[in-house]
Amino acid sequence: MTVKNKVIVITGASSGIGEASAKLLAQNGAKVVLGARRENRLQAIVKDIEAAGGRAAYAVTDVTKPAEVKHLVQVAQDQFGGLDVIFNNAGIMPTSPISALHTDEWDQMIDINIKGVLNGVAAVMPIFTAQKRGQIITTSSVAGIKSFTGAGVYGATKFAVRNLMEVIRMESAQEGTNIRTVSLYPAAINTELLHTITDKTSKENMDAFYKQVGIAPSAVANVVNFAVDQPEDVNVNEFTIYPTKQA
Numbered sequence: 509m510t511v512k513n514k515v516i517v518i519t520g521a522s523s524g525i526g527e528a529s530a531k532l533l534a535q536n537g538a539k540v541v542l543g544a545r546r547e548n549r550l551q552a553i554v555k556d557i558e559a560a561g562g563r564a565a566y567a568v569t570d571v572t573k574p575a576e577v578k579h580l581v582q583v584a585q586d587q588f589g590g591l592d593v594i595f596n597n598a599g600i601m602p603t604s605p606i607s608a609l610h611t612d613e614w615d616q617m618i619d620i621n622i623k624g625v626l627n628g629v630a631a632v633m634p635i636f637t638a639q640k641r642g643q644i645i646t647t648s649s650v651a652g653i654k655s656f657t658g659a660g661v662y663g664a665t666k667f668a669v670r671n672l673m674e675v676i677r678m679e680s681a682q683e684g685t686n687i688r689t690v691s692l693y694p695a696a697i698n699t700e701l702l703h704t705i706t707d708k709t710s711k712e713n714m715d716a717f718y719k720q721v722g723i724a725p726s727a728v729a730n731v732v733n734f735a736v737d738q739p740e741d742v743n744v745n746e747f748t749i750y751p752t753k754q755a
């Protein structure tokens with residue numbers, strides 16, 4: 509498996525898709541470096557991975573701060589001698605109607621969902637360009653390929669990420685740097701994203717919907733593992749992950 513021995517940085521790694529992906533990749537022989545804001549969760553996940561025979565490290569990371577993302581990438585290089593993949597997974601989803609004008613939440617989504625991804629790209633681009641290889645995986649959303657009422661700003665951030673990943677792929681092909689990109693479009697996956705919704709009606713609706721159809725983060729982790737496992741000359745760059753029950 510080409511997953512084995514790859515050095516992989518994961519943001520938003522303290523729960524959900526990030527945690528599930530870290531554990532699966534480490535189980536398959538990758539060396540994972542976890543970034544998130546909650547140190548106690550990072551410590552616990554690294555301990556679990558090491559107890560299972562895997563290799564892992566962490567750095568407390570706020571993806572809105574470029575210096576902290578760069579430090580996370582440096583930890584990967586210092587601990588494991590290189591870098592092969594970054595998984596830009598950190599994100600929030602405080603959905604609400606545009607008319608509710610939760611403008612503070614709009615700013616937070618732009619800072620984390622777009623700028624956080626850009627900070628990850630900026631941190632790895634010099635490394636990947638110099639070594640002429642690398643993989644950038646990013647969690648967009650099904651709201652990045654379809655429009656949903658109540659998710660106008662959230663969807664806008666995820667559409668932006670979709671465009672960014674495709675342009676990086678195209679430019680890298682033109683420049684001969686062999687940087688592969690993967691955009692993930694998860695639908696109803698049971699993660700802590702729902703906890704970021706403050707709008708009462710939106711929260712009630714989303715809770716009920718996810719309770720009906722939501723599936724485990726391991727579904728996305730399996731796709732991440734598949735993407736990382738592809739040969740260097742293969743770029744499998746877009747995946748939509750639906751619960752079978754979701755219409």
